[in-house]
Amino acid sequence: MDTRTIRRTSVTLPALNEPGLYLSNVTSLEGGRGRLAEFHYADADLRDLDLADTHLIDGRITGLKAQRTRLEKLRVDSVEFTSCDLASLQWTDSKLSRAVFRDCKLMGATLKDVTLDNVLFDNCKIDYSTFTRLRAAGPVIFSKCTLRETTFTAADLGAALIDDCDLRLTEFDGGKYRGLDLRDNDLSQLRGLASLKQIVIDQAQKLQLAEALTADLDVTFGEDLDDK
Template identity: 60%
Template sequence: MQTRTFGRLQLTLPALDEPGLYLSNVTSLESGRGHVQDFQYTDAGLRALDLADTQLITGRITSLRASRVQLQSVNLHAVEFDSCDLGSVQWSESKLSRAVFRNCKIMGADLDGLALDDVLFENCKLDYTAFSRIRAAGPVVFTGCSLAEASFTGCDLSDTVIRECSLRETEFRAGRYHDLDLRDTDLSTVRGITHLKGITINRGQQPQLTQALLTELAVTYGDGID
């Protein structure tokens, strides 16, 4: 079992290189049986990827390029995405467990109603993505990612780690953020700062939070007004 530790959080990752495990090359992620298991899907270029009511179990997806992706009730278990460009993604009502997204572009996505358990986003571009009703059912980590102008709405990110990420004008709307770990991330342009009750930061980030709050309150300084 492969694990990685981020602060107080320990992630269990897909064990895809275990002795005795063989991943078969597949030419499609579609299956009439409703699941694809022990698979490897590599270097595919698609105009559209549409999947519904599908289980992807124990597999690696590498260098997938798709202009449009629509996933409805598509559950992942022990699946790794590496160096994928998923274009415009709409992904809803699904559960992801022991999943890794590494060096991926998932920009302008609409992610709605996803339950995440042992999920890692590493060095991914997630700019302009709308995270709606995302629930951290277990450990979730974003590290080295760009989340510029992304938004989180109605999410439960309790005990989630967002570490060394770009949060330029990222908006946190009403949700649950208790013990959300935002250490080592610039918070000075974050929006919705008043919703982030109970988060964890370094002491050196206090001026960043102050700057974000003053911007949100549209404070006017009285020096020289009179």
């Protein structure tokens, strides 16, 4: 199987090029009896996308645009999302395994009680989003993504790696982050540093964390008072 590896973290990618696997073009993601397998769903432009109690297996979703997206109790196994724009995304009570989001826009998304296992976000825009009780049950990689003003609340990201991402005003509000690899990012504008115990960083990032902590604590410097 193909993998994506950054430092010590390896994500197993969807197995869509296996011999004998043929992806059929479909016009809807609602499969029979709540199951859709070996499919290619492309270039749909929807006002609303609502999926619940559905299992997506071995598929590609390409160029999907939706003005409002609601996904609930969705199981995703070995699926690629490429160049999708899912506005007002609400995704709850779901599990994703061997999934890839590549060049996708998920801005302002709300994910709640979603479990990730071998999931890659590559060059995605995820700004202004809220992730509540997001759990990395297996390796998860965010690579070259923008996560500006995104909030992780009570998340479990110990098996995750965030690499070369825009983390301006990204906030961590409670949760478990032991082992979260934050190397190769600018950490100077992170928020909620008290939650980030036992993360992995480089020596050079200590000054960035100090700058972030100064802002997080709303510190006043004595020199500024003396000048008044």
